[in-house]
Amino acid sequence: MNMDSIKNDYQAELALVEDAQMLSAFWAKYLGKTGLIQGLMNEIRNIPKEEKKAYGQAVNEVKTWAQGLYDEKKEEIGCKEMAARYEREKVDVTLPAKFTEAGNLHPLTSIKNEMINVFAGMGFDIFEGPEIEDDDHNFTRLNVLKDHPSRDMQDTFWLTEDLLLRTHTSPGQIRVMDAKKPPIKVLVPGKVFRSDSDATHSPMFSQMEGLVVDEHITLCDLQGMLDQFVKALFSDEAKTRLRPSYFPFTEPSVEVDVSCFKCGGKGCSLCKGTGWIEVLGGGIVNNKVLENCNIDSSKYSGLAFGIGIERIAMLKYGINHMGKLFENDIEFLKQFKA
Secondary structure, eight states, rough: OHOOOOOOHHHHHHHOOOHHHHHHHHHHHSSSSSSSHHHHHHGGGGSGGGOOOOOOOOHHHHHHHHHHHHHHHHHHHHHHHHHHHHHHHHHTTTTTOOOOOOOOOHHHHHHHHHHHHHHHTTTTTOOOSSEEHHHHTGGGGGOOOOOGGGGSSSSOSSSSSSSSEEESTTHHHHHHHHHHSEEEEEEEEEEESSOOOBBTSSSEEEEEEEEEEETTTTTTHHHHHHHHHHHHHTTOOEEEEOOOHHHHHEEEEEEEEOOOOOTSOOOTTTTTTTSSEEEEEEEEEHHHHHHHHHHTTTTTTEEEEEEHHHHHHHHTTTTOOOOGTTTOHHHHHHGGGG
């Protein structure tokens, strides 16, 4: 193919190039290392010696001419694509701004933080133990021996013969008493697991364990502390009462009721006409539990209590089914925006 033919084709095809991709293909065809114009230069070996100089100059002129046209087209396409990009990305500052609704804390998180703040104000430290526990910490050292019938009180998720998903946050008591000697004042919040599910129970739920160990600790200390807790969480008029109960790790053990904050103790549907609502369990730490942690039970005594965080949230917010706390229904959760 001679120079004039290549120049004619070059101009005709360059006029058809519309974007960077076509321009790249055009470059490869004509100006690349294996392109047609480079091919003209390679033909110099076949030109008679006396004509080589003139031929070489002619090819260089074609190459310079072609490069100039290419550069003009490249600039043209660059300007065209930049204008298109500006058009795509332009912002109409007169349009109203997009509104992103602010989120809010989950009710369980809010209640948990509120409870921690109340007890932290009483001087409690915070400890979070492992969710996978061994039998020794979850049962045995809490005075729940291998053949003890109280093991049947909790439907346990066993992982191995010795490992389980903790059924309560009480193992945190043992870990704290192993690591620290009295005086002890600690709060143990966290997830616990039991094979149970209905309107008021879930296989996974949250507890908050409290432990105080010092000299001369009594049930009066427990009730006084819990009185302050329910007043801060429910109402200044709230009161507590203790009823005898049974837990293997406390002796004596009590169920703790709070006066109904909806009816003021007169009796309503929330308190089932009694004027009282059960909120937690507790008691005086069993001497055997203290001794299992090498604490002198003749010198020290302790109180312990366990609160279901979901239970407190359901009571405070009037939620009638625990499942609502885990379904992540946005419309439901919006109700708790501060």
